[in-house]
Amino acid sequence: MKGLRKVLTPFAPDQSGAVGVLYDSAALIVIIDAGGCTGNICGFDEPRWQDTAAGIFSAGLRDMDAILGRDELLVKKIVKAHEAGEYKFSALVGTPVxxxxxxxxxxxTYMIERKTGKPCVAVPSNGMRLYDKGASDAYVRLVEKFAxxxxxxxxxxxxxxxxxxxxMGRSSRDKVFEYYKNQGYGNVRMYGCGAxxxxxMDASSNSLNVAVSSSGIDVVKKLCGKFGTxxxxxxxxxFDLVIPEGRTLVVHDEVAGYSIRNNTESDVTVATFFTLHDELKQEGDLILTEEDExxxxxxNGGFDNLVCDATYLPLIPDYKGRVMILPHYAVSSAGDDS
Amino acid sequence: MARAVSYKAGYIASLGKDNIPSELKGNEGLVYSSPATLAYNSPGAEGFGVKRAGLAVPESVMLIVAPGCCGRNTRYVTKNPEYNVRFFYLMMDETDLVTSRHLKKIPEAVKEIVEFCKVRPKAVMICITCVDALLGTDMKRVCSKCEELLEGVRVAPCYMYALTREGRRPPMVDVRQQIYSLLTPSIRKGNAINLLGFFAPVDPDCEMFELLKSVGFDDIRQIGTCKTYDEFLKMSQANLNLVLNNEANPAAEDMYNNLKIPYAGLTRVYGIDQVAKQYKALGQILGVEIEDSVFYEETEDKIRAFMVKFKGRKVNIGECINANPFELALTLTRYGMKVGEIYATLSPEHFVYVKKLAELSPDTMLLCNLDPSMINYSASEYAPDLTLGKDAAYYCPDVPNIPWNSDVQPYGYKGIVKLINAIEEALS
Known part of the structure; x- marks a missing residue:
């Protein structure tokens, strides 16, 4: 049945991606929920939260707040929270409520900016889309507001x-950072993870922007349109993943799949449960939504090699090809010390 | 520099229960999210939330009908082998929100998962979330439709409505009602008694079992020890429900109305005299005398020795713990310890303990995990020797901690003795 999951648990939702982008930005992040979404985002999708305090708050909505639409009460709460901490701006993150x-x-946003005197950014995530969409939206909203x-x-x-x-896990992020250092960039700005x-605000001075995953594609294109970057x-x-000969299926983020394809002689097909942009898509590439797909x-694809997160393996107990595990935290909630 | 808001117990007691400062209530501002609040924001993360609670029904599986975000944390629960083939998901999309078409798919989805399971489940719990609370979904009706399709399988709703957390029927109250609504009338047995309130068992070492047997209740049931669905159904044979957690009171009331099982309540406390009073009161209800003197004296000796050895040692207490943190603070103060800080949400029903605590230890500081100012908390000014409660460990990471939040529930005299043993071990 469409939408029914019997083996896989749901992947990280858009609201988690949005918080991931905002995490290091010194924002007062307000997740507009009753509490449960905040717990899921912080406790299960944001590994930095265990080690580094961030200004993440639940709006603490109750049924009457939702029914009556008490926006003014929410604004009051946000003003009071600003008084209790030092934040550079407010960020609203949407949920199903x-x-x-x-x-x-x-x-x-307008009401909050007036009352706090600080900028406010809203990411209208809804908990039904996936993390890459929420992260992408958050990046775009941030640069629209501040760059x-x-x-x-x-x-x-x-x-x-x-x-x-x-x-990606910590070691992959380190690899990315080192790669561009070695390319001669003394200043590597990792947006959403350290920047x-x-x-x-200074994004227009970047001489090059790189989308290292799907969530970065829309924003680098946006910055290109705005500043010509x-x-x-x-x-x-x-890049250093060695793919054996034969036909290979990569089930992961589209950029990981695209980069594997460009760095191997193997015949690579890319499939993803997340976004697949037209400019990366080649014949045979596809978006997956259901387990049985x-x-x-x-x-039935005749693939010699499969590159994917280990979470998917219970769906294919009889697969006889070679499996190469490439962790994807948004799928498994496990990686290499993310 | 901004600081975490805290109040002295003496000051709070002087304000009265109707004037609790908003910073201690936890429900009037934004809710701060730190590892100390995980159990509040994601109740299933520690102990039992609605999802694990629903699956306390033996031989059951759960279908979570919700946006993907609501099922995300189940990834962690399913790492426990006991749960890894018991959760299923029907993921809602934007169109479902507008049209409620997902409701029509549920009976077919339930049928498909029942057929998918290697062992046919006896019950399917359908977990729905905030969006269906707002849509006004009649899930009882949907469950009836499901039962029409499936012979011999019961289907019941579990409402994971975080929006109603402080309402008349909070999710953890309602889920107990739904679980016990699966029971059907049967012939009652005079020697049968149920322990209601927890989803995991009461500590089998607890003297309560021996005391209940001594007054004729030798058939003691609790959902956490039922291995099969049929065994669970035998809970309807009980002659008395003993409610050990207030959140089970409405379920006990339902069982009284539907199954004619009367109920009585006990409260978990760590004060020895309060434990004794509760057993005495239970005896009065039953019309018997409960002979607990052996356990009382053993516990009293333990407390005396503890007071000699650990008098004046300092402790901070959190609320992620198998205890009422304010009662525990009062009791440990009476046992000679100094309570520096309590990290807990204060409500009027806790005030009785705060007033007494204020008389003995007016300088004990009260803080609320959920208050936005807690982002400024850096280190305890009270240099505790020990912290109690998993959340307290977050605030004082360099101090020995006793989480005291196991699934298995401590209770009664044995609960006191085991807690003291744990404190002795940590401080030694």
């Missing part, structure tokens, strides 16, 4: 988008 009651984010001034390109600076813990709000789409963390593809 505001999706049901059709929260007007523009109005809410306004056009500054001269700094040939020493590169902007990396899409290296969130949900995208500051000031780095967002050159961009690349590649994931250096998988994955099973049929692997079992």
């Amino acid at each position: 505001p999706a049901v009651i059709a929260t007007d984010y523009n109005a809410l 306004k001034d056009e500054r001269p390109f700094d040939e020493n600076t590169v902007g990396i988008f899409g290296a969130l813990p949900l995208d 500051s709000l000031e780095d967002v 050159e961009y690349k789409i590649e994931d250096p963390a998988v 994955f099973t049929k593809l692997v079992m």
